[in-house]
Amino acid sequence: MGKGNRDDRLSNLPDDILLTVLDRLIVPNAVRTSVLSRRWSLLPSMLSQLIVSVLDFLPHNGPIFETNEVVQSNRAVVEATTSILARRDSIRNTINLLSITFFLKDGDPISIGRAVAQTMATHKVEMAEFTIMTERDATQCVDDNIASYGKQFILFFDACRDTFSGLTRLHLENLRFGESDITNILILCKRLKDLRLFNCDSGDMTTLQADHSQISVLGIVDCLFSKVILNWLPKLTRMTFEGWIAYHYPLSVCYAPLLEAFNLTNTGLSWHEMIELSKFLHGTSVRDLKLGFKGEKIWVQPECLTKKLASVFSQLRFVNLDEIPEGYELTWTLFILKAAPLLKELYMTVWDHLCKMETDNEKRKALSYSDNKGVEWESPASNFQHKSLVTLTIFGFQSEEYMLKFIRHVMAGL
Template sequence: MGHINQKESQVDRFSKLPNDILLNILDQLDVREAARTSVLSKRWRQLPAMLSRLIIDVNNFLPKGVFKPSIDELVHINLAVVEATRSMLSQRKSNQYIIHLLRVTFHLRDGDSISIGHTVGHTMTQQNIETAEFIILTEKATAKCTGDDLVGYGKQFMSFFYACPDAFGGLTRLHLKNLRFGELDAPKVLSTCKRLRHLLLHNCDSGAWTILQFIHSQLIELSIFSCRFERIELSWLPKLARLTFEGWISFEDPLFFGYVPVLEVLSLGSTCLSWHKMVTLSKFLDGTSVQDLTLNFKSEKIWVQPEDPKRLASMFHKLRSVNLIGVPEGYDLTWTMFILDAAPSLKELYITVWDHICEMGMDEERRRADSCSEKNVEWEGYDFEHQSLTTLTIFNFQPEDYFVRYIRRVMEVAVNLDDIFLYKRPSCGRCWDKYPGPSRYPSAKKQRCSLRNKIAQGTGSLAVIHFPALLRSDHAVKERSARSVCDRPL
């Protein structure tokens, strides 16, 4: 009895707090936990209808200990999302409390999807929702999807789309995966989602080598992963600031930049096979002047062709940060100097040299047939001086001669270089135990002192060489991007 009174007294103390503090606490909970608080008292019963953040995620309804649900379990948890969406939104009074974020993650199923869409669409007509997001999953994982699956999911999605125009008309974020669009489907979705600011497409196509054109007045961020289109045309995107484009199928002009006047952050990644042509960045990036550039080589052949830095002057004159990911191990790094030479305002250069097993094809027969054994890139550069570079960061540093030569070259060129950070191999829970041997990263203090002297001797540079034991917070994002395949979008 005393235990019950103690719990009631704790609830009473919470209940005396102002609404804004209680709502801030509830905003940190998932929707199921927030809903459960309504049984505590009459006052708590009103709070879920006042929340400003509603995140309803199908993964939060998984049975305990289940990570890959069966079809029967999936049906059950998807229905729970339908009910939670209806319950949380039906309690709200029109325009009394603004919804700053409404995010619903669910599996694409005909009746369930339409029920969610109708509920969200009705709420949008009654209330102000600042950010509304659909993350739409499919029953089969991407790796198991066949062409027939893509066709089926594509038809399901378009039925859902046409049944819920109010919901899609109010969306600001949309994540789609494993869909095959009809010829006019994608343009129709873009024209209907007029408020859309963020769009992610993963493993989508139109069934043939087709062109996907983007014309949208509000789109700020666009992410395209492993989509089989011959060409992506960014024809008119006046607000586009961030673009991620990974896994193109054609190395013959797979990306066209039209009107993208405010594009600042660009991330490109693909696996280059033996028959693919090298990319000439001055042509590939024509029409852009980005500030933050990421190039991911997937631990395979370098697909960038070193070129005269003068040709890149208009594209790289604003460049402040470059992140080179998945550079194969054991090959000379000097070719990267053409990027440094072409970007006079560059302040930060990050390089991850890593034969990442998660990214690489490991079937030796297929590798011999598809991959190019010559991963190295030759560049006959010339002497230049760089005034702006202050930081060089290398992930998976090894005390090999080609690393030492490269770092010395950067120290000689970058006259204002302040810091060099040399990290060990990035961590990857999937493949850390599959590497053939341990890392040779210098762990002993004596080793590090010797390496510092070997690298810096005769360069005249005042840059400080660091061997960080812990990952700095400002480097964490760059390190995570090197593990992109392990952090693939939902």
């Protein structure tokens, strides 16, 4: 602009370009632009993506779980959600994404739920997401906390059933459900495509059974279920299953034929039974497999190649073995190469992450951590061949004999 030219070129842009810009801002910043002019005041109500997160209203310094901050930030989410949704034009403006993150606190969730329900009844909402947080994180929660949070959530769920029936994504944490609560949630939330549970359970050693026609992404992390059974998930393509407590096979896949990306991570304790991957992956179409060990006991049982095992691994293209404990034999991983002839990429992280691991010997003994974390598998190098592997990457590589021995085995078969 020349000197003295007061033209506002930004405001002269068409609505669709300005809305594209505002869609990339967090909601508080997008709403602040409404004070610029009468025209700008209308734009926030026309956004195609409404992403309202309590984290954007919390102070940048200080603990985020401070009670006063939680109350104030949650109220800000309620006000922002109800204000923006009330001003929407139901004829002109489709909502491509409505995503709200908030704390399970007092009556705020019900206020949010009712505002969203009204919007769903009068607008086209393609994707609707709730991420529901609790005031205490998992490390601070005791049984009384998760039981109380579970009751609060069910009250919210029962009060806003119309809202939940339209959700496409639901992330929950630190909740104790009743025996049939999760089943009822799955029945009501017919549009649900993405469900993630973190530190949740249904009481002492109960089984979680999953049946749903639309879920494509499922995450179950640090949940105290005795077993998870995937009865019927015909559209499931991605799953994370991390931190199980069961001694014997914590997961059963009955029907998930499209499952192609699988993340299995656990801290193996001395009493955990070794798991045969062919049983875990049977009936799936896994192409991308991550196995995480958190620097502790290897919980995978190396298997001899059979026709059944070969069929389970036949579609594998990418394998990531994460946080394998340091100093232990690596040749057991060759059984995956032998069973997956079309594998293209193998990534391994050999690392004892001391910040995450329990290092106190007395505590390790009390919590049943294993002294011997390794596993052996006898596979002569002479009969090992693999013609498809393109990439082998070892993060944390050191010139130790056990690593060099593994490299020699792999190179001999290529």
